[in-house]
Amino acid sequence: xxxxxxxxxxxxxxxxxxxxxxxxxxxxxxxxxxxxxxxxxxxxxxxxxxxxxxxxxxxxxxxxxxxxxxxxxxxxxxxxxxxxxxxxxxxxxxxxxxxxxxxxxxxxxxxxxxxxxxxxxxxxxxxxxxxxxxxxxxxxxxxxxxxxxxxxxxxxxxxxxxxxxxxxxxxxxxxxxxxxxxxxxxxxxxxxxxxxxxxxxxxxxxxxxxxxxxxxxxxxxxxxxxxxxxxxxxxxxxxxxxxxxxxxxxxxxxxxxxxxxxxxxxxxxxxxxxxxxxxxxxxxxxxxxxxxxxxxxxxxxxxxxxxxxxxxxxxxxxxxxxxxxxxxxxxxxxxxxxxxxxxxxxxxxxxxxxxxxxxxxxxxxxxxxxxxxxxxxxxxxxxxx
Amino acid sequence: xxxxxxxxxxxxxxxxxxxxxxxxxxxxxxxxxxxxxxxxxxxxxxxxxxxxxxxxxxxxxxxxxxxxxxxxxxxxxxxxxxxxxxxxxxxxxxxxxxxxxxxxxxxxxxxxxxxxxxxxxxxxxxxxxxxxxxxxxxxxxxxxxxxxxxxxxxxxxxxxxxxxxxxxxxxxxxxxxxxxxxxxxxxxxxxxxxxxxxxxxxxxxxxxxxxxxxxxxxxxxxxxxxxxxxxxxxxxxxxxxxxxxxxxxxxxxxxxxxxxxxxxxxxxxxxxxxxxxxxxxxxxxxxxxxxxxxxxxxxxxxxxxxxxxxxxxxxx
Numbered sequence: 215x216x217x218x219x220x221x222x223x224x225x226x227x228x229x230x231x232x233x234x235x236x237x238x239x240x241x242x243x244x245x246x247x248x249x250x251x252x253x254x255x256x257x258x259x260x261x262x263x264x265x266x267x268x269x270x271x272x273x274x275x276x277x278x279x280x281x282x283x284x285x286x287x288x289x290x291x292x293x294x295x296x297x298x299x300x301x302x303x304x305x306x307x308x309x310x311x312x313x314x315x316x317x318x319x320x321x322x323x324x325x326x327x328x329x330x331x332x333x334x335x336x337x338x339x340x341x342x343x344x345x346x347x348x349x350x351x352x353x354x355x356x357x358x359x360x361x362x363x364x365x366x367x368x369x370x371x372x373x374x375x376x377x378x379x380x381x382x383x384x385x386x387x388x389x390x391x392x393x394x395x396x397x398x399x400x401x402x403x404x405x406x407x408x409x410x411x412x413x414x415x416x417x418x419x420x421x422x423x424x425x426x427x428x429x430x431x432x433x434x435x436x437x438x439x440x441x442x443x444x445x446x447x448x449x450x451x452x453x454x455x456x457x458x459x460x461x462x463x464x465x466x467x468x469x470x471x472x473x474x475x476x477x478x479x480x481x482x483x484x485x486x487x488x489x490x491x492x493x494x495x496x497x498x499x500x501x502x503x504x505x506x507x508x509x510x511x512x513x514x515x516x517x518x519x520x521x522x523x524x525x526x527x528x529x530x531x532x533x534x535x536x537x538x539x540x541x542x543x544x545x546x547x548x549x550x551x552x553x554x555x556x557x558x559x560x561x562x563x564x565x566x567x568x569x570x571x572x573x574x575x576x577x578x579x580x581x582x583x584x585x586x587x588x589x590x591x592x593x594x595x596x597x598x599x
Numbered sequence: 600x601x602x603x604x605x606x607x608x609x610x611x612x613x614x615x616x617x618x619x620x621x622x623x624x625x626x627x628x629x630x631x632x633x634x635x636x637x638x639x640x641x642x643x644x645x646x647x648x649x650x651x652x653x654x655x656x657x658x659x660x661x662x663x664x665x666x667x668x669x670x671x672x673x674x675x676x677x678x679x680x681x682x683x684x685x686x687x688x689x690x691x692x693x694x695x696x697x698x699x700x701x702x703x704x705x706x707x708x709x710x711x712x713x714x715x716x717x718x719x720x721x722x723x724x725x726x727x728x729x730x731x732x733x734x735x736x737x738x739x740x741x742x743x744x745x746x747x748x749x750x751x752x753x754x755x756x757x758x759x760x761x762x763x764x765x766x767x768x769x770x771x772x773x774x775x776x777x778x779x780x781x782x783x784x785x786x787x788x789x790x791x792x793x794x795x796x797x798x799x800x801x802x803x804x805x806x807x808x809x810x811x812x813x814x815x816x817x818x819x820x821x822x823x824x825x826x827x828x829x830x831x832x833x834x835x836x837x838x839x840x841x842x843x844x845x846x847x848x849x850x851x852x853x854x855x856x857x858x859x860x861x862x863x864x865x866x867x868x869x870x871x872x873x874x875x876x877x878x879x880x881x882x883x884x885x886x887x888x889x890x891x892x893x894x895x896x897x898x899x900x901x902x903x904x905x906x907x908x909x910x911x912x913x914x915x
Contacts, residue, residue, distance in 0.1 A: 393780035447784045454863060461752045593684060594684030599683060
């Protein structure tokens, strides 16, 4: 945690140190025999959970690099592990990646050494969460949106707006939405409310759902207080949410394609939609530790992550989108064009990717409400204050 | 005289082992110190040390603007703890813990009484197995199972529908505070699961206390003309009370600290444990998280003080 606070200051410092590219690898030599990766649970599968999902074994055979995985549950844990050292790679989300760059825990990537770089989605090649002043600090791994999941028995036509979860109304089946919708049990959900207000209250002048000044923030909280009266239980765990859709009569909620795919595979009457207001989402990047002990294996893994069945199969496994668009269609794995569409591949522009709110923000003259207040106030909102 | 002295005080034995043994023998306190040092150090450094580190954190504050921790002594964080939304969390948690404890005592007493007075031989073994068995299975599995039992389309609703008692559930759920959309999305559900999960911790000490109540006292009471209710009130209950209080220490403190059950079954209203978890996570508000953890420590401090006065520690 201390490291997070330190890196907040470091972010400020990094702004003044821009353009200083650190030494990067010039060529890939022989593998060192292993590579140590910090990753989200389910991100690096070797067929042990489900035989069909394996993108490690072949890599180990071909490169001779044994893959050691340390799973992390939160972005803070990832940053802490990388600060500790002893790892080569990390699959960092948008909020962790900039902290790692600012704290100089990751090194620039020589994209010339990654043959498949050209196949990366053009929309991700220079994404701001891993590219600082034209220097690439990582290789895009996966991204995914937070979609609106709904019950097709209740909604004969897909809902077009997030208003079904934010405002009291009668749903198409004639009954109220009170007690039949859910929202995410994390302070980051304030951003979803802000996103909704961006469309419905343009006079507030919200530019980014992660950069809110006091007035905008207050409006978002007011909206969330209305939502509290509609929500019986907030969801926190994907499997509890799926259970609530099956057994608790919940019919609409913000959700991940992960849940949508699993419920669909169980033949539940479930579908998802990108509402007109847009959605929030996450994007992860493979980044390399500045003191990586196994740089050659690390580069081989980064190449592998783009070129192999990984992108395709992982996107099926996780309900996410591959960073290599070809992985949707070229049959290297199980993903199909249709599957990518469900996961939101075509709606990249509608996604506002997750970043940590800090008081320093460009769009509101550095007058933004920092994340720790999002936490305490969201607790208040859920508690009915 | 000198001869007697010389024979009473033997010359020291030579060698390191010998003199070490002599020193320890002559100074018993030294031996005690040597034997106690490792556990005391363990308790002092690992347990109390971390506790004080935590307490210390709660006197720091978070800078409103930058979100950095300000390492200067202040009561500002405790001021934040007294905000209405945080007071809500504390009141909610403590009253839930009190109610769970009360209910656990009421449910546990007859079970413990039966086990202590009537169960013999293999029935006694079966009783112990029955009480302990839930403790051996995973806590999470039990909680998830309860979520399914209490769900809107779960087995309990089905059972009530078959008995034509659906109106009863609906009437209960329409009540303020304890009600909700379904049993699994209400405080009632959280309460039921808490009672279930902590019940063994109540039954065992109560049973131990009841075993120690001499049967002849109960018989003497009825010989003297007391009704069963009077015997219970004036003989059995006072003698079993230390056991109940001992059990209540477990149920009360465990409910006070739990953060998983209210997350799976309930209305998403936070309990102290969840608030700590939320504040120390990405928020980085360690001081407030620390201040929150001080609350159960203080509450339990008073509770244990009261329990000691009622003789609960003799029944453990």
